[in-house]
Amino acid sequence: MNKGVAITGMGIISSIGNTVEENYNSLVQSKNGISKISKIKTRHKDVIKVGEISFSNDELIRQLNLPESNNYSRTALLGVIAAKQAITNATINEGFDCRTGLISATSVGGMDKTEQYFYEYLTDKKNRKYIEGHHAGDSTQKIAAQLGITDFVTTISTACSSSANAIMLGARLIKAGKLDRVVVGGSDCLSKFTINGFKSLMILSDTDCAPFDENRKGLNLGEAAAFLVLESDKIVKNNNKKVLAYVSGYGNSNDAFHQTASSENGDGATLAMQKALKISGLKPEQIDYINAHGTATSNNDLSESKAIRRVFADNIPDISSTKAFTGHTLAAAAAIEAVYAILAIQHNIIFPNLNFKTAIEETGIVPVTTIKEKEITHVLSNSFGFGGNCSTLIFSK
Amino acid sequence: MSHCYINSVGCISIQHTSDQTQFLDEVVIYDKNVIPVIPPNYKAYIPPVAARRMAKGVKMGVVASNLALKEAAVESPDAIITGTGMGCLIDSEKFLAAIIDNDEEYLTPTSFIQSTHNTVGAQVALGLKCNAYNFTYVHAAVSFESCLIDAQLMLNEEEASTILVGGIDELGPITTKYHELVHHVKDGEIDTSKLLDSKTSGSIFAEGAAFFVLSDKKQESTYAQFIDVEIISDLSIEALQNRVHNFLDQNNVSSKDIDAVVLGNNGDVDYDDYYKELQTTIFADTQQLYYKHLSGEFSTASSFGFWIASKILKNQQVPDVLKMNIKEVKTYKNILLYNQYRGKNHSLVLIQSC
Structure with missing residues (x-):
């Protein structure tokens, strides 16, 4: 059986750590990154709980040695940090001697700057340099420039499943022999736009979110970026590369039910998981761990639970959502959870689903709530987004 | 394939x-x-x-x-x-x-x-x-x-x-x-x-x-065959000709086989030089078409270009309003599209009659 597409590097920055190692340490110590908003100028400061990254923009700019004239949004800054880590981790220092691409994902793009200077742009020239940084492709363009990738560069935005689709496209391009190496992932910063958007939908929890709990009250938002390096078998072989794990399956489907709500029985989610299993050639019983989308909204967790029941019947593998650690990081969520899936495989460990007390009555799914060690070969990771976008990835040892 | x-x-x-x-x-x-x-x-x-x-x-x-x-x-x-x-x-x-x-x-x-x-x-x-x-x-x-x-x-x-x-x-x-x-x-x-x-x-x-x-199936309504596409994030004017030649080579066509080239000229004096580079060299003797005076500029304006090229191959006729030079073409078989915006995000697309 074909093992899938090799992952040779990863990088991450989230509210639970600025590196892969820091993220791992927080996960195994059950240390979450959720706190009251402290860094964004908003009337919800010190009230709404989110997963904020500790570095300010100025600190990130210093770390990256950017000139004062730069027009980086926070999404771009976080993206560059994580993508550079991934390249270093993949021990790519020989330059790009092969067909290399970049596929990033974002939902807010440069919205953090646009909301800051929304009216100021009209009257004051000072910050107009950020106008060009608004569109979703801009952060990707900046990551590409920082990594020196000049050819195949694109961006995907399918709301909260975006980076799953970036990883999926990357794997498909490598498989088809269109690229030899591709950096895939996503980046999203916190913004007043998304905080108020989710608040107006009344799906923000006023406390730490509790995925899959009967009494869950909604989600916490977060910010993060994560990238993986995917390489062809030929590059791996010729350079004797260490493979962290493989992308062995992927599936995308549309729920076609409602712009923001999931269908009652999780039709799109079911199809995405089934497609991913088919591509991987795995049977449901071979999945050792499900890293669920599990946002802790009433609608998602019920619908996802039902979909999981439809795919796995009564043999549901160990399952947890790591959203209670990081918050829901929107377009970056699938990429950071890909890193967590790889860590689960490398360390044979399942990360706990924090804040869970009571199973959802209708489905009875009980997630893993304390660190669990066991042999892990295959991890299934779900990500669903507005617009009915449902994506599943499978990672294998 | x-x-x-x-x-x-x-x-x-x-x-x-x-x-x-x-x-x-x-x-x-x-x-x-x-x-x-x-x-x-x-x-x-x-x-x-x-x-x-x-x-x-x-x-x-x-x-x-x-x-x-x-x-x-x-x-x-x-x-x-x-x-x-x-x-x-x-x-x-x-x-x-x-x-x-x-x-x-x-x-x-x-x-x-x-x-x-x-x-x-x-x-x-x-x-x-x-x-x-x-x-x-x-x-x-x-x-x-x-x-x-x-x-x-x-x-x-x-x-x-x-x-x-x-x-x-x-x-x-x-x-x-x-x-x-x-x-x-x-x-x-x-x-x-x-x-x-x-x-x-x-x-x-x-x-x-x-x-x-x-x-993957041809039918009565078919306009043309889409042969290939390439995107290039960052490209200098000096490197453009080479990239076009490479793209054509990969698809086993030469610049002489291109019956019309559909370019994204948008009247921006700072960046239309990219198009001029092709208009005065590889495609100097090729029919040159443009469309942004009819579509306006926007991020996906090149989809209007793709619409133009599809229509040309099906109708085998080019409205004069699209022409940048005078060049007689009897039949249209291969059309190449090239677009960029402000010197970034270049694309080459080849489509063919069928």
Whole structure:
């Protein structure tokens, strides 16, 4: 059986750590990154709980040695940090001697700057340099420039499943022999736009979110970026590369039910998981761990639970959502959870689903709530987004 | 390798393109720099209740996709792949203004819900009850070409047989104002028919939606065969000729085989040199066509170029309004499209008659 597409590097920055190692340490110590908003100028400061990254923009700019004239949004800054880590981790220092691409994902793009200077742009020239940084492709363009990738560069935005689709496209391009190496992932910063958007939908929890709990009250938002390096078998072989794990399956489907709500029985989610299993050639019983989308909204967790029941019947593998650690990081969520899936495989460990007390009555799914060690070969990771976008990835040892 | 046929088109633009039987028979010339689309009969395609919630871009996308699906006689495609550079600007601006004007209070979610970049793809899927693969690309001037890459990959890997692809961008009033402030929109009003003579920075801004059904099977409605696409994020003028030659070589055609080259000239004196580089060298003796004086500039304006090229190959005729040079062509077999915006995000697309 074909093992899938090799992952040779990863990088991450989230509210639970600025590196892969820091993220791992927080996960195994059950240390979450959720706190009251402290860094964004908003009337919800010190009230709404989110997963904020500790570095300010100025600190990130210093770390990256950017000139004062730069027009980086926070999404771009976080993206560059994580993508550079991934390249270093993949021990790519020989330059790009092969067909290399970049596929990033974002939902807010440069919205953090646009909301800051929304009216100021009209009257004051000072910050107009950020106008060009608004569109979703801009952060990707900046990551590409920082990594020196000049050819195949694109961006995907399918709301909260975006980076799953970036990883999926990357794997498909490598498989088809269109690229030899591709950096895939996503980046999203916190913004007043998304905080108020989710608040107006009344799906923000006023406390730490509790995925899959009967009494869950909604989600916490977060910010993060994560990238993986995917390489062809030929590059791996010729350079004797260490493979962290493989992308062995992927599936995308549309729920076609409602712009923001999931269908009652999780039709799109079911199809995405089934497609991913088919591509991987795995049977449901071979999945050792499900890293669920599990946002802790009433609608998602019920619908996802039902979909999981439809795919796995009564043999549901160990399952947890790591959203209670990081918050829901929107377009970056699938990429950071890909890193967590790889860590689960490398360390044979399942990360706990924090804040869970009571199973959802209708489905009875009980997630893993304390660190669990066991042999892990295959991890299934779900990500669903507005617009009915449902994506599943499978990672294998 | 599967074949990839362009089996239908559907286009909403600042020209009369929603009438499928016409091909620029009656050209509209404007004397402004920001131009909204000529509205199609939205009511014929979208129930009024649904239409009330939809911003213009979503409505344009729904109508253009409807036109394409109908012409190809496809009820539900195996994949829906959309591209948009700026996304749902109208709803984004609306929600942002509400946040700021009301100091983050009394907000309703409607415009937030409709503001995500994949709204058009989602609404098309919802309308068709289509559970198929659904992707949205948002990478500036290559948003539409990214859809073509994905579609080609799907057909070659036999992951799908019938794919709906489309590019959509709408004008948002505030974002347009920003683009005027940084002079990406030309200063002062110009006659769009003289766009290339303007000798000034920036271009004319517009909006539009162009959808296509791509398939591995040829049928009576087929326009042309889509052969290949390449995107290049960063490219110097000096390296351009080489990249074009490489692209043609990969597809076993020479520059002499290209019957017409469709270029993205937008009258921006700072960046049209990229096109000039090809116009004066490789394609000096080739028929040179342009279209942005008819479509205006927007991130997915190149989908209008793809519409033009498809129409030419099917009709075997080129409206004079597209011509930049005088060159007799008897039959059109190969058309090459090249586009870039402000020196970034270059794309090459080859399509062929069949």
